Amino acid sequence: xxxxxxxxxxxxxxxxxxxxxxxxxxxxxxxxxxxxxxxxxxxxxxxxxxxxxxxxxxxxxxxxxxxxxxxxxxxxxxxxxxxxxxxxxxxxxxxxxxxxxxxxxxxxxxxxxxxxxxxxxxxxxxxxxxxxxxxxxxxxxxxxxxxxxxxxxxxxxxxxxxxxxxxxxxxxxxxxxxxxxxxxxxxxxxxxxxxxxxxxxxxxxxxxxxxxxxxxxxxxxxxxxxxxxxxxxxxxxxxxxxxxxxxxxxxxxxxxxxxxxxxxxxxxxxxxxxxxxxxxxxxxxxxxxxxxxxxxxxxxxxxxxxxxxxxxxxxxxxxxxxxxxxxxxxxxxxxxxxxxxxxxxxxxxxxxxxxxxxxxxxxxxxxxx
Numbered sequence: 001x002x003x004x005x006x007x008x009x010x011x012x013x014x015x016x017x018x019x020x021x022x023x024x025x026x027x028x029x030x031x032x033x034x035x036x037x038x039x040x041x042x043x044x045x046x047x048x049x050x051x052x053x054x055x056x057x058x059x060x061x062x063x064x065x066x067x068x069x070x071x072x073x074x075x076x077x078x079x080x081x082x083x084x085x086x087x088x089x090x091x092x093x094x095x096x097x098x099x100x101x102x103x104x105x106x107x108x109x110x111x112x113x114x115x116x117x118x119x120x121x122x123x124x125x126x127x128x129x130x131x132x133x134x135x136x137x138x139x140x141x142x143x144x145x146x147x148x149x150x151x152x153x154x155x156x157x158x159x160x161x162x163x164x165x166x167x168x169x170x171x172x173x174x175x176x177x178x179x180x181x182x183x184x185x186x187x188x189x190x191x192x193x194x195x196x197x198x199x200x201x202x203x204x205x206x207x208x209x210x211x212x213x214x215x216x217x218x219x220x221x222x223x224x225x226x227x228x229x230x231x232x233x234x235x236x237x238x239x240x241x242x243x244x245x246x247x248x249x250x251x252x253x254x255x256x257x258x259x260x261x262x263x264x265x266x267x268x269x270x271x272x273x274x275x276x277x278x279x280x281x282x283x284x285x286x287x288x289x290x291x292x293x294x295x296x297x298x299x300x301x302x303x304x305x306x307x308x309x310x311x312x313x314x315x316x317x318x319x320x321x322x323x324x325x326x327x328x329x330x331x332x333x334x335x336x337x338x339x340x341x342x343x344x345x346x347x348x349x350x351x352x353x354x355x356x357x358x359x360x361x362x363x364x365x366x367x368x369x
Contacts, residue, residue, distance in 0.1 A: 009132060021040025022040060027333070027335060031333075037357045039334065039361055040349075044233065046284065046288060046354075052236070052274050055270050055271060056270065065266060067265055067268075067269055075090045077272075078246075081277075082216050084219070094242075094264055095232060096230040099228050099244065100127060101123070107254070108131050113155060114128040114160045116137060116138075116161070117145045117167070118138065118140040119140045119167070120167060124162040138150045145172070151185055154186060161193065163179075166198045166312045169339050169342055170308050175211045176211050186224070192222070193226045194218075197228070198233055198312040199215075200233070201286055204283075212311070227247070229243065233313060234286060235276070235281075236275070237272060241264070242272040292355060299362035303365065314351045316339060316348070317348060318346050322347060325348060328367065329361075336348050
C-alpha cells in the first residue's frame with residue numbers, strides 16, 4: 001500500500017489537525033457524567049438571541065435551496081451598521097477561520113513568508129504551513145504582539161502579517177497609537193490582516209478598554225489592511241459559522257475569486273443579519289462578560305494563581321501541573337482548554353460563562369490544582 005502521507009504536499013505532511021475544545025458529548029462518553037459545563041471554546045454563555053431562534057424557525061423551508069452565494073442582505077446589513085464601509089468591501093466566510101485561509105491562499109506563494117507572533121491564534125501557522133510558505137514567528141512581549149519586532153522581521157518576500165487584536169489565547173491587545181505606527185511603517189507590498197474576532201468585547205464604550213483601535217476606521221488610510229471579524233463570539237452564532245473580511249474593493253475582488261461558492265449557508269446568513277440588529281443582546285453579552293471576567297479573576301487571585309489580564313471573553317491562568325489540573329477538572333464535569341500547543345505548557349484557558357458556571361468552575365479548580 002502507498003504511504004499516502006508522502007503523497008500529500010510538503011507543507012501538509014508535517015501539519016497536525018487543529019484541536020478544538022473537548023465536546024460535551026465526548027466527556028459524557030468518557031466519564032459517564034451528565035452535568036457538564038464547557039468553558040473551552042470562548043462561546044457565548046447566553047445562547048443565541050431569541051430573535052435569531054425565531055428567524056431560524058421561520059425559514060426552515062430554505063434548507064432545500066442554495067443560499068445567496070453573494071450574501072447580499074447580510075452585506076447590506078453590515079454596511080448599514082458600519083457606515084464607513086460598503087458591500088464592495090466585504091467578503092463573507094464560513095466563520096472567520098474561512099476568510100483567514102482564503103486570504104492566505106489568495107496572496108501567498110511557497111516562496112513567500114508570513115509573519116505572526118508567538119502565542120498567536122493557531123490558524124495562522126496552519127494556513128501558512130499548508131501553503132508551504134515560510135513562517136516567521138516573532139517573540140511575544142508580555143504575552144502579546146511586539147509590533148516593533150514584527151516590523152523588523154519583514155523582508156522582501158513577506159506577503160502577510162497576522163495580528164490578532166485582542167489575541168487568542170492570551171487576551172492581550174494593541175492600542176491605537178502602536179497599531180497606527182506599525183501600519184504607517186509596513187511596506188505597501190505586505191498585507192496586514194487584523195483579526196478582530198473579539199472586537200465587540202474590547203471595544204464596547206461601557207465595558208471595553210480605552211484607546212482600543214477600530215480596524216474598520218483605518219481601512220481608508222491603509223489600502224493593504226484587511227480586517228476580519230466573526231459572529232461566533234459576542235453574537236453567539238458559533239455553531240452556524242459566519243465570519244467576514246473587510247478590505248479595499250480590489251482585495252475583496254481577489255478574495256471572492258478564491259472563496260468557495262455558497263460558503264455561508266442560508267440559515268446562517270439569516271441568523272447573522274438578525275443578530276447584527278439586536279443591540280440589546282449584544283450589550284447584555286458584553287456586560288455579562290465584563291462582570292463575570294471580574295468574578296473569575298478575583299477567584300484566581302484568591303487561589304493565588306497567576307493569570308494573563310484579558311480583554312476577550314477568556315483568560316489564561318497558570319498552574320503547577322496543567323495536564324493534571326485539566327484532567328481533574330474534566331472529572332468534575334468542567335471543560336477548559338489546554339494551551340500547551342501554543343507553547344504555554346503551564347497554562348490553561350477558561351472561557352467566561354454564566355455566574356453559576358463560573359462559580360462552579362472556581363469551586364472545582366480549588367480541588368483540581
